[in-house]
Amino acid sequence: MRRAARPIVVAYLAAVACGGADAATTCLTTAATVSNYTASTTFAAARIEYADCSAKVVRVVTASDGTTQLDLSNKQAVNVKSLPSIMQLNLKNNNISRLEKVSIPSTIQTLDLSTNMFTSFQNFIFPNSLKKLTSSNGKLATLYNMSFPDSVTTLSLSNNPIALISGVVFPSSLKVLSIISTVNLAEFEIRHTDAIRLANLQTFNVSMTTSLTCSDNNALNRYVQDTLLCVLADDFFNSKYGIKSDSSASGSVDVVAPTLAPELQEANNPRRSKFLLFATVSLSLACVGLMSTLAPRTLYERYQKKKYMKLRSKKQQQQQQQQQAPLEVTPPQQTNEQLRDPNTTYWDL
Known part of the structure; x- marks a missing residue:
């Protein structure tokens, strides 16, 4: 696979003159705020205004494959009011504590919100074009009563202090889910449809949940790829969290054939x-x-x-040597008569 050339993000600095010693009091913003830069008609960019009246302009970069990218990482940004139409947005390592103050273009396909200050995705609307969401190494503590767009294929939420996952509708197109190093995870409650979906993912990396508890008595403990989850029936789940069965987009609920149920391993005892x-x-x-x-x-x-085999081999060798050796001819022994001197007279007493 040919890898596209890595784009280089170009940042333009601009000083905003506010005039005199009272400059700090005349600034229109109290926190670093990102907005669409409209001063130029030749290129798209974002403008970051700071409380000290300084500003930064970060230009949108277009990769060789036509992908438009905007890198706003490490800019101390707090608010994002508006942005140009782009496909990839990097907001990593900023000071965003409330996602409702972040406005994301509807054209975004890849979004990185890692290393920020927000604790949940509540009141944040993901664009329906989103395919890859990364929000790792942050303060994310709960995933409660929310849904992701069905277009999302990769979801990475690792290294967050997540303690509760409940009422979450996972995307129908999801292929990769990574929620590792979440040592505080105590409950992972999902609907039966999503339990089947997670069991068939290409990548399913979730921290060990063998000691979790199910707060809802209607939930059944089930193993999904060796991870213990709390699974609710679809109808009960939809009623509990106010999800409409005929809803579309990110809150849609799919109908799953009953024949898929045996794929989940039963775990009556946690x-x-x-x-x-x-x-x-x-x-x-x-x-x-x-x-x-x-x-x-x-x-x-x-x-x-081994000793017996050695002795047996030695004995066989001796027998073979005896069979191959020539026979020795023993000369006949002479009798006493033959040994007597004929010139000597012998008396037999």
């Missing part, structure tokens, strides 16, 4: 994983003990067998 872990450890220790007991005997048997 401590099932702990029991399985304990059983696995106990079985491993038992196997180690058994091996340590049988090992000496096994080694002794192998030694005896």
Whole structure:
């Protein structure tokens, strides 16, 4: 795959003269505010106004593939009033604490809100063109009673102190979900439709939730890719969170065939994983003990067998040597009569 050339973001600095010693009191903004830069007709840009009356103009960059990008990272921005029509927006590492003060163009496809100060997505409207949302390493604490546009395929919310995920309608086009390093996650409640959807994702990286609790007694504990979740029936979920079954866009609810239900693993007891872990450890220790007991005997048997085979081989070699050696001819022994001197007279007593 050919990688597009990485664009270089060009920033233009402009000083705003407010005049005299009372300049600080005549500034129209009290916090860093981003707005569409309309002073130029030759290029698109965004203007950041600060409380000290200074300003920055950041120009939109067009990549070789035609993608329009605007990098407003590390600008200490607090408010975003308006922006030019762009496809990729980077608002990483700013001071945004309230997303309702952020206005996003309807043409945005990639949005990075990482390392900011907001704690939830409440009252924030995502554009229906959005495909990739990244909001990592921030202060995000809850995902409650909200929905993402169906166009979103990648959702990355890792390294946030998320404690509750409840009433969230996940996108029908979702392929990648990453919510790792959320050590405070205590409850993950979703509808049955989304449980099936998450079970079939290309990438599903979610922090361990084996000890979570379900606050709703109607929720069933179910395992989705080894992650324990609280699953509600679609009808009950829609009624609880006021979701219309015939709604469209980000709040739409899909109808799932009943045959998909067996794909979820049942977990009637939330401590099932702990029991399985304990059983696995106990079985491993038992196997180690058994091996340590049988090992000496096994080694002794192998030694005896090796010794026997060595002796047997040696004996076979000796037999072969004896069969191949020539027979030795033993000279006949002479009798006493043959050994007597014929010139000597012998008396037999």
